[in-house]
Amino acid sequence: MTKSKSTAEESTEAEAPEGGTTEPVSEEKVSDGMDYEARVIEPVEEPEPSETDDAPVEIPEGHVLIRYVGPADAFDHKAYQFRGDKPVAVPSEVAEELLTYPFERFERV
Amino acid sequence: MATPNVQNIKIGQGEIWVGGTAPTAGSDPTDPTAGTPSDINAAADSSFSAPTSGGTYVGFTNGPANLLYRPTFYMVETEQAFAEVAVVPTGEEASLSFTAQEITYVNIKSAFGQATTRVVSGPPAFNAVYVGSKPVVSTAVVTLISRKTNLVGYFIATLYQGYSFNGATIGFERRAEVKLATELRCLADLTRPQGDQLFQIVDYPANPT
Numbered sequence: 001m002t003k004s005k006s007t008a009e010e011s012t013e014a015e016a017p018e019g020g021t022t023e024p025v026s027e028e029k030v031s032d033g034m035d036y037e038a039r040v041i042e043p044v045e046e047p048e049p050s051e052t053d054d055a056p057v058e059i060p061e062g063h064v065l066i067r068y069v070g071p072a073d074a075f076d077h078k079a080y081q082f083r084g085d086k087p088v089a090v091p092s093e094v095a096e097e098l099l100t101y102p103f104e105r106f107e108r109v
Numbered sequence: 110m111a112t113p114n115v116q117n118i119k120i121g122q123g124e125i126w127v128g129g130t131a132p133t134a135g136s137d138p139t140d141p142t143a144g145t146p147s148d149i150n151a152a153a154d155s156s157f158s159a160p161t162s163g164g165t166y167v168g169f170t171n172g173p174a175n176l177l178y179r180p181t182f183y184m185v186e187t188e189q190a191f192a193e194v195a196v197v198p199t200g201e202e203a204s205l206s207f208t209a210q211e212i213t214y215v216n217i218k219s220a221f222g223q224a225t226t227r228v229v230s231g232p233p234a235f236n237a238v239y240v241g242s243k244p245v246v247s248t249a250v251v252t253l254i255s256r257k258t259n260l261v262g263y264f265i266a267t268l269y270q271g272y273s274f275n276g277a278t279i280g281f282e283r284r285a286e287v288k289l290a291t292e293l294r295c296l297a298d299l300t301r302p303q304g305d306q307l308f309q310i311v312d313y314p315a316n317p318t
Contacts, residue, residue: 071128071164071226073226074225074227075229076228
Protein backbone atom coordinates (compact mmCIF):
# COMPACT_ATOMS: atom_id res chain seq x y z
CA MET A 1 0.00 0.00 0.00
CA THR A 2 1.35 3.39 -0.87
CA LYS A 3 -0.02 6.79 0.06
CA SER A 4 -0.68 9.41 -2.52
CA LYS A 5 1.70 12.30 -2.30
CA SER A 6 -0.86 15.00 -2.97
CA THR A 7 -4.42 15.18 -1.79
CA ALA A 8 -5.26 16.81 -5.08
CA GLU A 9 -4.10 13.71 -6.86
CA GLU A 10 -6.17 11.17 -5.06
CA SER A 11 -7.09 8.52 -7.48
CA THR A 12 -10.58 7.11 -7.61
CA GLU A 13 -9.28 3.92 -9.12
CA ALA A 14 -8.49 0.86 -7.09
CA GLU A 15 -5.03 1.01 -5.65
CA ALA A 16 -2.51 -1.27 -7.23
CA PRO A 17 1.03 -1.97 -6.20
CA GLU A 18 3.44 0.32 -8.01
CA GLY A 19 6.66 -0.79 -9.58
CA GLY A 20 9.45 -0.96 -7.01
CA THR A 21 9.05 -1.11 -3.25
CA THR A 22 9.91 1.02 -0.27
CA GLU A 23 11.22 -2.00 1.60
CA PRO A 24 14.80 -3.13 1.14
CA VAL A 25 15.07 -5.99 -1.32
CA SER A 26 16.61 -9.09 0.11
CA GLU A 27 19.65 -10.23 -1.70
CA GLU A 28 18.66 -13.81 -1.16
CA LYS A 29 15.27 -13.75 -2.87
CA VAL A 30 13.32 -11.57 -5.18
CA SER A 31 9.61 -11.88 -4.94
CA ASP A 32 6.90 -10.11 -6.85
CA GLY A 33 4.58 -10.54 -3.90
CA MET A 34 2.39 -13.09 -5.62
CA ASP A 35 1.56 -16.44 -4.11
CA TYR A 36 1.79 -19.47 -6.34
CA GLU A 37 0.75 -22.96 -5.55
CA ALA A 38 1.32 -26.08 -7.51
CA ARG A 39 -1.76 -27.53 -9.17
CA VAL A 40 -2.21 -30.91 -10.65
CA ILE A 41 -4.05 -30.67 -13.94
CA GLU A 42 -6.37 -33.63 -14.22
CA PRO A 43 -6.63 -35.22 -17.64
CA VAL A 44 -9.85 -34.21 -19.39
CA GLU A 45 -12.17 -37.12 -19.98
CA GLU A 46 -13.35 -37.39 -23.55
CA PRO A 47 -17.13 -37.05 -23.77
CA GLU A 48 -19.18 -40.05 -24.79
CA PRO A 49 -20.04 -39.96 -28.50
CA SER A 50 -23.60 -38.81 -28.99
CA GLU A 51 -25.90 -38.75 -31.97
CA THR A 52 -25.15 -35.56 -33.89
CA ASP A 53 -25.35 -34.36 -37.45
CA ASP A 54 -21.78 -35.55 -37.92
CA ALA A 55 -22.71 -39.15 -37.16
CA PRO A 56 -22.12 -41.56 -40.06
CA VAL A 57 -25.14 -41.98 -42.29
CA GLU A 58 -26.57 -45.47 -42.06
CA ILE A 59 -27.17 -47.01 -45.46
CA PRO A 60 -30.18 -49.37 -45.60
CA GLU A 61 -30.08 -52.26 -48.02
CA GLY A 62 -30.82 -51.21 -51.59
CA HIS A 63 -29.85 -47.60 -50.90
CA VAL A 64 -26.89 -45.53 -52.01
CA LEU A 65 -25.35 -42.35 -50.58
CA ILE A 66 -25.92 -39.27 -52.70
CA ARG A 67 -24.59 -35.77 -52.09
CA TYR A 68 -25.98 -32.60 -53.62
CA VAL A 69 -23.22 -30.46 -55.15
CA GLY A 70 -25.36 -27.90 -56.96
CA PRO A 71 -25.62 -24.19 -56.23
CA ALA A 72 -28.78 -24.13 -54.10
CA ASP A 73 -28.61 -23.98 -50.32
CA ALA A 74 -31.27 -26.67 -50.07
CA PHE A 75 -32.71 -29.30 -52.40
CA ASP A 76 -35.84 -31.32 -51.75
CA HIS A 77 -36.75 -34.42 -53.77
CA LYS A 78 -39.86 -36.27 -52.62
CA ALA A 79 -39.22 -37.15 -48.99
CA TYR A 80 -35.48 -36.54 -49.19
CA GLN A 81 -33.88 -33.29 -48.06
CA PHE A 82 -30.39 -32.32 -49.08
CA ARG A 83 -28.84 -29.61 -46.95
CA GLY A 84 -25.32 -28.38 -47.61
CA ASP A 85 -23.04 -31.24 -48.57
CA LYS A 86 -24.44 -33.74 -46.08
CA PRO A 87 -24.98 -37.05 -47.92
CA VAL A 88 -28.38 -38.72 -47.88
CA ALA A 89 -29.16 -42.42 -48.31
CA VAL A 90 -31.74 -42.88 -51.07
CA PRO A 91 -33.06 -45.94 -52.91
CA SER A 92 -31.13 -46.87 -56.02
CA GLU A 93 -33.94 -45.88 -58.38
CA VAL A 94 -34.19 -42.45 -56.72
CA ALA A 95 -30.43 -42.09 -57.04
CA GLU A 96 -30.68 -42.65 -60.78
CA GLU A 97 -33.30 -39.90 -61.00
CA LEU A 98 -31.15 -37.48 -59.08
CA LEU A 99 -27.93 -38.23 -60.91
CA THR A 100 -29.64 -37.35 -64.20
CA TYR A 101 -31.67 -34.42 -62.83
CA PRO A 102 -31.46 -31.49 -65.25
CA PHE A 103 -29.68 -28.28 -64.22
CA GLU A 104 -28.69 -29.59 -60.80
CA ARG A 105 -25.75 -31.70 -59.73
CA PHE A 106 -25.43 -34.73 -57.54
CA GLU A 107 -22.65 -37.20 -56.93
CA ARG A 108 -22.30 -40.59 -55.36
CA VAL A 109 -20.42 -40.62 -52.10
CA MET B 110 13.12 1.07 -81.25
CA ALA B 111 10.79 -1.03 -79.11
CA THR B 112 8.26 -3.07 -81.04
CA PRO B 113 4.66 -3.02 -79.80
CA ASN B 114 2.68 -6.25 -79.95
CA VAL B 115 -0.82 -5.95 -81.34
CA GLN B 116 -1.64 -9.40 -79.90
CA ASN B 117 -1.57 -7.80 -76.47
CA ILE B 118 -4.53 -5.58 -77.31
CA LYS B 119 -7.45 -7.24 -75.59
CA ILE B 120 -10.96 -7.18 -77.00
CA GLY B 121 -13.65 -9.59 -75.90
CA GLN B 122 -16.26 -10.33 -73.28
CA GLY B 123 -15.82 -12.12 -69.97
CA GLU B 124 -17.63 -15.31 -69.00
CA ILE B 125 -18.52 -15.50 -65.33
CA TRP B 126 -19.07 -18.33 -62.88
CA VAL B 127 -20.25 -17.96 -59.27
CA GLY B 128 -19.51 -20.59 -56.67
CA GLY B 129 -17.06 -23.45 -56.50
CA THR B 130 -13.81 -23.89 -54.60
CA ALA B 131 -10.97 -21.39 -54.54
CA PRO B 132 -7.50 -22.52 -55.64
CA THR B 133 -5.36 -23.73 -52.77
CA ALA B 134 -3.42 -20.99 -50.99
CA GLY B 135 0.36 -20.94 -50.78
CA SER B 136 2.22 -22.29 -47.76
CA ASP B 137 4.14 -19.10 -46.91
CA PRO B 138 1.85 -16.66 -45.11
CA THR B 139 3.99 -13.69 -46.14
CA ASP B 140 4.47 -14.38 -49.85
CA PRO B 141 2.12 -16.09 -52.31
CA THR B 142 5.06 -17.12 -54.46
CA ALA B 143 7.23 -18.62 -51.70
CA GLY B 144 7.15 -22.09 -50.21
CA THR B 145 4.50 -24.01 -52.07
CA PRO B 146 3.08 -21.15 -54.15
CA SER B 147 -0.62 -20.47 -54.39
CA ASP B 148 -2.37 -22.63 -56.95
CA ILE B 149 -3.60 -20.89 -60.06
CA ASN B 150 -7.05 -21.30 -61.52
CA ALA B 151 -7.51 -22.43 -65.12
CA ALA B 152 -10.11 -23.30 -67.72
CA ALA B 153 -11.09 -26.91 -67.14
CA ASP B 154 -11.13 -27.90 -70.82
CA SER B 155 -10.49 -26.65 -74.34
CA SER B 156 -14.12 -25.65 -74.77
CA PHE B 157 -13.88 -23.20 -71.85
CA SER B 158 -17.03 -24.74 -70.42
CA ALA B 159 -15.99 -24.09 -66.82
CA PRO B 160 -13.02 -23.16 -64.66
CA THR B 161 -11.29 -25.79 -62.55
CA SER B 162 -12.62 -23.95 -59.50
CA GLY B 163 -16.14 -24.96 -60.58
CA GLY B 164 -19.22 -22.88 -59.90
CA THR B 165 -22.38 -22.08 -61.82
CA TYR B 166 -22.20 -20.25 -65.13
CA VAL B 167 -23.92 -16.85 -65.05
CA GLY B 168 -24.83 -17.05 -68.74
CA PHE B 169 -25.70 -14.08 -70.90
CA THR B 170 -24.45 -10.73 -69.63
CA ASN B 171 -24.96 -7.21 -70.86
CA GLY B 172 -22.30 -4.54 -70.93
CA PRO B 173 -18.78 -4.89 -69.61
CA ALA B 174 -17.78 -7.07 -66.71
CA ASN B 175 -15.61 -4.73 -64.65
CA LEU B 176 -12.91 -6.01 -62.35
CA LEU B 177 -12.06 -3.13 -60.03
CA TYR B 178 -9.11 -2.87 -57.71
CA ARG B 179 -8.35 0.32 -55.81
CA PRO B 180 -5.73 0.69 -53.08
CA THR B 181 -5.59 3.49 -50.53
CA PHE B 182 -2.31 5.02 -49.40
CA TYR B 183 -1.18 7.29 -46.60
CA MET B 184 1.22 9.76 -48.17
CA VAL B 185 3.93 11.61 -46.28
CA GLU B 186 4.49 15.10 -47.60
CA THR B 187 7.44 17.31 -46.70
CA GLU B 188 8.47 20.85 -47.22
CA GLN B 189 11.53 19.79 -49.12
CA ALA B 190 9.80 17.90 -51.94
CA PHE B 191 6.76 18.71 -54.01
CA ALA B 192 5.54 15.16 -54.21
CA GLU B 193 5.03 12.72 -51.38
CA VAL B 194 8.25 11.12 -50.12
CA ALA B 195 6.79 7.99 -48.61
CA VAL B 196 3.62 6.02 -49.09
CA VAL B 197 2.11 3.31 -46.96
CA PRO B 198 -0.83 1.19 -48.09
CA THR B 199 -3.67 1.54 -45.60
CA GLY B 200 -6.62 0.02 -47.39
CA GLU B 201 -7.90 -1.48 -50.58
CA GLU B 202 -11.05 -2.64 -52.27
CA ALA B 203 -11.79 -5.03 -55.11
CA SER B 204 -14.98 -6.07 -56.84
CA LEU B 205 -16.36 -7.64 -59.99
CA SER B 206 -19.46 -5.99 -61.39
CA PHE B 207 -21.55 -7.26 -64.26
CA THR B 208 -25.14 -7.32 -65.49
CA ALA B 209 -26.72 -10.73 -65.79
CA GLN B 210 -29.47 -11.21 -68.35
CA GLU B 211 -30.37 -14.78 -67.43
CA ILE B 212 -32.86 -14.59 -64.58
CA THR B 213 -32.16 -17.78 -62.67
CA TYR B 214 -32.41 -18.39 -58.96
CA VAL B 215 -28.63 -18.59 -58.74
CA ASN B 216 -28.17 -15.23 -60.43
CA ILE B 217 -30.90 -13.68 -58.29
CA LYS B 218 -29.16 -14.89 -55.17
CA SER B 219 -25.79 -13.64 -56.42
CA ALA B 220 -27.30 -10.21 -57.04
CA PHE B 221 -29.24 -9.97 -53.77
CA GLY B 222 -26.53 -11.50 -51.59
CA GLN B 223 -28.39 -11.99 -48.33
CA ALA B 224 -30.62 -14.73 -49.70
CA THR B 225 -31.15 -18.46 -49.21
CA THR B 226 -32.11 -20.71 -52.10
CA ARG B 227 -34.15 -23.91 -52.18
CA VAL B 228 -34.91 -26.18 -55.09
CA VAL B 229 -37.82 -28.60 -54.98
CA SER B 230 -38.13 -31.28 -57.62
CA GLY B 231 -41.86 -31.47 -57.19
CA PRO B 232 -44.43 -31.88 -58.35
CA PRO B 233 -44.84 -29.00 -58.41
CA ALA B 234 -41.23 -28.12 -59.10
CA PHE B 235 -39.96 -24.71 -58.06
CA ASN B 236 -36.86 -22.73 -57.14
CA ALA B 237 -37.29 -20.43 -54.16
CA VAL B 238 -35.20 -17.52 -52.97
CA TYR B 239 -35.83 -16.45 -49.37
CA VAL B 240 -34.76 -12.96 -48.30
CA GLY B 241 -34.94 -11.07 -45.02
CA SER B 242 -33.00 -10.87 -41.77
CA LYS B 243 -30.33 -13.32 -42.78
CA PRO B 244 -27.62 -12.77 -40.17
CA VAL B 245 -24.79 -14.53 -41.96
CA VAL B 246 -23.02 -13.06 -44.99
CA SER B 247 -22.43 -15.75 -47.55
CA THR B 248 -19.43 -15.43 -49.82
CA ALA B 249 -18.67 -17.25 -53.03
CA VAL B 250 -15.79 -17.81 -55.38
CA VAL B 251 -16.31 -15.67 -58.49
CA THR B 252 -14.43 -16.50 -61.67
CA LEU B 253 -14.14 -14.60 -64.93
CA ILE B 254 -12.60 -16.08 -68.07
CA SER B 255 -11.90 -13.90 -71.07
CA ARG B 256 -10.22 -15.21 -74.18
CA LYS B 257 -7.62 -13.12 -75.92
CA THR B 258 -8.45 -11.23 -79.06
CA ASN B 259 -6.86 -13.74 -81.46
CA LEU B 260 -8.40 -16.63 -79.46
CA VAL B 261 -4.98 -17.94 -78.48
CA GLY B 262 -4.63 -17.77 -74.73
CA TYR B 263 -6.93 -16.28 -72.12
CA PHE B 264 -7.17 -14.42 -68.87
CA ILE B 265 -8.79 -15.88 -65.78
CA ALA B 266 -9.61 -13.83 -62.69
CA THR B 267 -10.68 -15.57 -59.48
CA LEU B 268 -12.14 -13.70 -56.52
CA TYR B 269 -11.81 -15.85 -53.41
CA GLN B 270 -14.64 -14.48 -51.29
CA GLY B 271 -17.16 -12.34 -53.15
CA TYR B 272 -20.31 -10.98 -51.57
CA SER B 273 -23.04 -8.81 -52.97
CA PHE B 274 -22.32 -5.31 -51.80
CA ASN B 275 -25.21 -3.30 -53.19
CA GLY B 276 -28.10 -5.71 -53.44
CA ALA B 277 -30.04 -5.47 -56.67
CA THR B 278 -33.17 -4.19 -58.36
CA ILE B 279 -35.23 -6.49 -60.57
CA GLY B 280 -37.21 -4.44 -63.08
CA PHE B 281 -40.17 -6.09 -64.81
CA GLU B 282 -40.98 -4.09 -67.92
CA ARG B 283 -43.01 -4.56 -71.05
CA ARG B 284 -40.45 -2.94 -73.32
CA ALA B 285 -37.21 -4.45 -72.11
CA GLU B 286 -35.68 -7.57 -70.63
CA VAL B 287 -34.84 -7.89 -66.96
CA LYS B 288 -31.23 -7.00 -66.22
CA LEU B 289 -29.64 -8.00 -62.93
CA ALA B 290 -26.89 -5.49 -62.13
CA THR B 291 -24.58 -7.33 -59.76
CA GLU B 292 -21.54 -6.14 -57.85
CA LEU B 293 -19.57 -8.75 -55.95
CA ARG B 294 -17.07 -7.18 -53.59
CA CYS B 295 -14.08 -9.01 -52.17
CA LEU B 296 -13.80 -9.99 -48.56
CA ALA B 297 -10.18 -10.54 -47.49
CA ASP B 298 -9.43 -14.24 -46.99
CA LEU B 299 -7.08 -14.27 -44.02
CA THR B 300 -6.25 -17.94 -44.50
CA ARG B 301 -4.34 -16.99 -47.62
CA PRO B 302 -0.86 -15.41 -47.79
CA GLN B 303 -0.46 -11.67 -47.54
CA GLY B 304 -0.58 -10.35 -51.08
CA ASP B 305 -3.04 -13.05 -52.17
CA GLN B 306 -6.10 -12.42 -50.02
CA LEU B 307 -8.52 -10.86 -52.50
CA PHE B 308 -8.14 -12.33 -55.96
CA GLN B 309 -5.75 -13.59 -58.61
CA ILE B 310 -5.46 -12.91 -62.32
CA VAL B 311 -3.67 -15.41 -64.52
CA ASP B 312 -2.52 -14.77 -68.07
CA TYR B 313 -2.32 -17.96 -70.11
CA PRO B 314 -0.51 -17.52 -73.43
CA ALA B 315 -2.01 -20.75 -74.80
CA ASN B 316 -5.40 -22.44 -74.77
CA PRO B 317 -6.06 -25.48 -72.54
CA THR B 318 -5.58 -28.82 -74.23
